[in-house]
Amino acid sequence: MNRHDILITYGSEPKTMTRALLERMDLAAMIGDRKASIALKPNLVVAVTPEGGATTHPQIVVAIIEYLQEHGFNHISIVESAWVGDSTKEGFKVNGYPKISRTYQVPLIDVKDDAYIHKTVDGITMEVSKTILETDFLINLPVLKGHCQTAMTCALKNMKGCLSDRSKRMFHTLGLHRPIAALNKVRSADLVIVDGINGDLDFEEGGNPVQTNRMFACIDSVLCDSYGASLMGFERKDIPYIGMAEALGVGEGDLDKAEVIQLNQPSDEAPFHPTGRAGYLAKHTNADSACSACYGNLIHALKRLDEVNRLKNVKQQICIGQGYKQVNDPSKVGVGICTRGLGKSLTGCPPKAIDMIKFIKELE
Structure with a gap:
């Protein structure tokens, strides 16, 4: 898998779909070193289950852990922080992460309790999770969904869960777009696997899901968000942080250069019933x-x-x-x-x- 590839799979079983993506990209070869530390960063912005269109399906996380352990990778952690005012631990609990942690011996790291390292990019100083900065291979697991302030959220914005609550508040005072781009210059994902199964139509916290039964994977977070924007009907200019991140050298968002690889056809899906x-x-x-x-x-x-x-x-x-x-x-x-x-x-x-x-x- 190269930086211009976008791998797509359709279905209604997140674990099976994730496995298909991992095998097609040959994740084990991508990481290489079996001693590498690997962090999985889901979206648990609020303490709700995925049916509402806000949070990552936990079976995606399970599929990745099983694949990695089968291939000899054992330094794995699940790292996340809920938005300001909500509990990450409660988000872990309602989605079954404590059981996942016990079953696979994978620690849960609440960024709200983590140590932080100060980083400055584009004149913006932020407190970033020490665990995230020190991990060798970061797998970002965002939900493709709407957002009331930035129109959409996917790979680039999901990295906001790697910040202290103080920095999250500061990001909002700065209008989100420029600091989101700066954050991804500090640390962007090595791999993005997008949960596009039923992301919310409008809001980060869910409640109005749109079933699309789709997942896709990219190496380049900027390309990922450019593609995600097109799926949701946005021009790139509608999501300013995409272009800002590209200008900072985070990645390249030109979809004309992308190689879109469909692992199967969406005709296998069940009919959609909107509410x-x-x-x-x-x-x-x-x-x-x-x-x-x-x-x-x-x-x-x-x-x-x-x-x-x-x-x-x-x-x-x-x-x-x-x-x-x-x-x-x-x-x-x-x-x-x-x-x-x-x-x-x-x-x-x-x-x-x-x-x-x-x-x-x-x-x-």
């Missing part, structure tokens, strides 16, 4: 056996259009799903390769939300 805010957006769709990945991208695209008051211009429902494979109807429009027989169709399996937005705007 809440996603349910409101789904009224503009006409789904027939739609795959979660494709439908989830459409929901994100409709959300972006709604934000700029252009959803009202969508005069007909957008068809989507495998039920349209044999349909030839010039009066209908659709997204996804299954709708190629309709009057107007956006191909792709699945097309990204950013491409769906452009397609839908052209229908107006």
Whole structure:
């Protein structure tokens, strides 16, 4: 696996999906030294389980630990810090991490209790977890989801859990974007495995999940977030910290240079059944056996259009799903390769939300 690769797998079993990614990238060869210290950094921003779209599925962590131990790596830790005002230990508890720790003899490290090292980048001085800075190989396990202040959060922002609470507060006073970029210049992940199974549509703390049944892996955190932004219907300019991190030399976010490798097809997924805010957006769709990945991208695209008051211009429902494979109807429009027989169709399996937005705007 090289820095321009994006590995993607679809499914509903996080442990199986994670294993497929690890074997395809040959993680053991990537790390090399069996004596290397390895830190797993999930997203446990609040003490809730993954169903709400806020936190990393713990079976992803289990799959990585099992793989590493099978390949002779035994210096593994799970490192995280909840947001200010919430308990990391409670987040560990509600997600079953104490049992994982006992079963695999892997310590849980609450960054709130860790020692910190002061680092300065771009004029910003921050207190960073000593454990994170001293680890040999850092595996970042973010959830791809919306965020009320930065529009989205994925690899780059998930590193904020490596800070002291004092530095987290300071980051917010500085507007988040510039300090997030600076933090990743101090320490960015050696590998990112993104939990994109059901990230929240709008908020970091979850509550309105959108099922996409997808995981992807990257070496480059900037490339990872550029790709994640496109899946959620954002242009790179909508997420300023991506470009700022690239300018600092953290990575390269040009998706034209990326090699996107799909390990399987999303047609294996169960149909998506949106609720809440996603349910409101789904009224503009006409789904027939739609795959979660494709439908989830459409929901994100409709959300972006709604934000700029252009959803009202969508005069007909957008068809989507495998039920349209044999349909030839010039009066209908659709997204996804299954709708190629309709009057107007956006191909792709699945097309990204950013491409769906452009397609839908052209229908107006």
